Amino acid sequence: MDVNRRQFLTYLGVGTAALASVATGIPALAAGNTLSGKTADHLFGLDTKKHNFNPKFKEIHPTTKDDVVLPDGFKYDVVASYGDKINAAGDTFGFNNDFTCFLPIEGKSDHGLLWVNHEYLGELEYYVNGYDYLNADEDDNKRTPEQIKKYLYALGGSVIEIKKENGSWKLVSDSEYGRRVSGLTKHVLTGPAASIAKEVTGTFANCSGGVTMWNTILSCEENYMDVVGDCKLPEAEHYGWVVEVDPFDPKSTPKKHTALGRFSHENTAMVLAPSGQLVVYMGDDAKDQYVYKYVSKGKYDPKAGKNNSKLLEEGTLYVANFGKGKWIALDFATNEALKKAVNADGKPMFASQADVLLNCRDASKAVGATPMDRPEDLEVHPIDGSVFIALTNNDKHGNFYGQIVRLFENDNNHAGLEFTFEIFAAGGPQSGFAAPDNMAFDSAGNLWVVTDISSSSMNSGIYKSFGNNGVFFIPTTGNSKGEAAQFASAPVGAEMTGPWFTPDEKTLFLAVQHPGENLKSYDKPTSHWPKGGNAVAMPSVIAITGF
Numbered sequence: 001m002d003v004n005r006r007q008f009l010t011y012l013g014v015g016t017a018a019l020a021s022v023a024t025g026i027p028a029l030a031a032g033n034t035l036s037g038k039t040a041d042h043l044f045g046l047d048t049k050k051h052n053f054n055p056k057f058k059e060i061h062p063t064t065k066d067d068v069v070l071p072d073g074f075k076y077d078v079v080a081s082y083g084d085k086i087n088a089a090g091d092t093f094g095f096n097n098d099f100t101c102f103l104p105i106e107g108k109s110d111h112g113l114l115w116v117n118h119e120y121l122g123e124l125e126y127y128v129n130g131y132d133y134l135n136a137d138e139d140d141n142k143r144t145p146e147q148i149k150k151y152l153y154a155l156g157g158s159v160i161e162i163k164k165e166n167g168s169w170k171l172v173s174d175s176e177y178g179r180r181v182s183g184l185t186k187h188v189l190t191g192p193a194a195s196i197a198k199e200v201t202g203t204f205a206n207c208s209g210g211v212t213m214w215n216t217i218l219s220c221e222e223n224y225m226d227v228v229g230d231c232k233l234p235e236a237e238h239y240g241w242v243v244e245v246d247p248f249d250p251k252s253t254p255k256k257h258t259a260l261g262r263f264s265h266e267n268t269a270m271v272l273a274p275s276g277q278l279v280v281y282m283g284d285d286a287k288d289q290y291v292y293k294y295v296s297k298g299k300y301d302p303k304a305g306k307n308n309s310k311l312l313e314e315g316t317l318y319v320a321n322f323g324k325g326k327w328i329a330l331d332f333a334t335n336e337a338l339k340k341a342v343n344a345d346g347k348p349m350f351a352s353q354a355d356v357l358l359n360c361r362d363a364s365k366a367v368g369a370t371p372m373d374r375p376e377d378l379e380v381h382p383i384d385g386s387v388f389i390a391l392t393n394n395d396k397h398g399n400f401y402g403q404i405v406r407l408f409e410n411d412n413n414h415a416g417l418e419f420t421f422e423i424f425a426a427g428g429p430q431s432g433f434a435a436p437d438n439m440a441f442d443s444a445g446n447l448w449v450v451t452d453i454s455s456s457s458m459n460s461g462i463y464k465s466f467g468n469n470g471v472f473f474i475p476t477t478g479n480s481k482g483e484a485a486q487f488a489s490a491p492v493g494a495e496m497t498g499p500w501f502t503p504d505e506k507t508l509f510l511a512v513q514h515p516g517e518n519l520k521s522y523d524k525p526t527s528h529w530p531k532g533g534n535a536v537a538m539p540s541v542i543a544i545t546g547f
């Protein structure tokens, strides 16, 4: 008899072991003896079913297998791995792929450009440029100029051209669109803080991102300070921004839009307000940091095409106060709290809007915004416009499993100043997922969520029951709203990032990031994915088909 946990607890509510035995088919006496024993461990345990619905796939169970594990009937193709050639000039695919965004060519769902972020190197830096990270003295950075150049080239993003032929996705290795935007590429700044530099070199720590309504991509600089330190860069203020790239124009110069603020940006979610103003939701992924939205001054004009990019240069940046359900404008001209804010030495903290944008964390604190439990992805529901926020976790508050918050703007006005919210789904053994990170919606409004249990705590202690990181399917309406079913499991040490569907929803792209992370010795890789055998694990983008 297949009894799920909820039903079983209902039986237990009646308070007799006999009823439990009816539910389980275990004789009453045995059941009575087992409530604290092995059988009861199983019944209360973590491999019982956690929901009441039937997803359109045969869900998988948590596993520690060193592979991408998928439901029956689904398969994956490796589309691109670190070091793959992506154009005729010989540029190569960067390291630790994260955000992916498929941009169709001629509206097709089997041919297009894929933008891919490259976030960081980590300990696998050894395999990339020979720097012995594991045994390095942190206070004595011995990276050579040549190693630093390789480091910066491996980060940023890639434009790759991909095609589905005979049922399999493949990289076009001599594509005219193939392009690297890296830690070495020239960028320009726009907006109120553009005065700090005419042009800046490089983008890195590119975590997640988003797409614009004019078919360019936004790539988010997250933990830039690590790279600034590792690569001995003098100008930290050039990083921590949202970067716009036009993948269809290989000669275009990427833009860093300072009006969207500087912090550890996770992603962007763009939507139109009823007024026609553009709204961009964003999170600062660090413990006790904040949730933001940017509202453009001007209105979106479908006929203006790529000139709508100007809307990201002038507008208002807001930060959320969840206790009051209000958005607070981080606007130096009108917000008295920003004018009054002083440093420890009694001097004014900000003298201009540029100062506010450069130091969003201080500004948010000064105006009483609500510190959150690591806001990762924000995504807008395609049917009802509610805003989903993945709060990964925050051990400082005893929030180890994280949760997904659903924010409702008053009158569904994304440019408005007031909102309410609910806890849509909570991580933990009861739901089967922990540490929600990137999210994607399908057109029916179901949520697809990837998890990011850190590789140092994965498969041990309170995280043991979850197995490797995974991908989960969560309905957002009906009786099973908020309940999760596992769709995929990641290789050892990896996190699945950057879920993105093709327009026909027959392919799901995912970036498998940091497989084999947290190794103790370079001679003993903990993952050999995707090549298997004794190969060193390589971060790679995959295309899942079978939908």
Ligand code: FEO
Pocket: 119, 207, 208, 222, 266, 285, 376
């Ligand atoms: Fe790069 Fe917030 O994950």
Ligand code: CA
Pocket: 207, 208, 266, 376, 437, 438, 497
């Ligand atoms: Ca992330």
Ligand code: CA
Pocket: 376, 437, 452
């Ligand atoms: Ca993460």
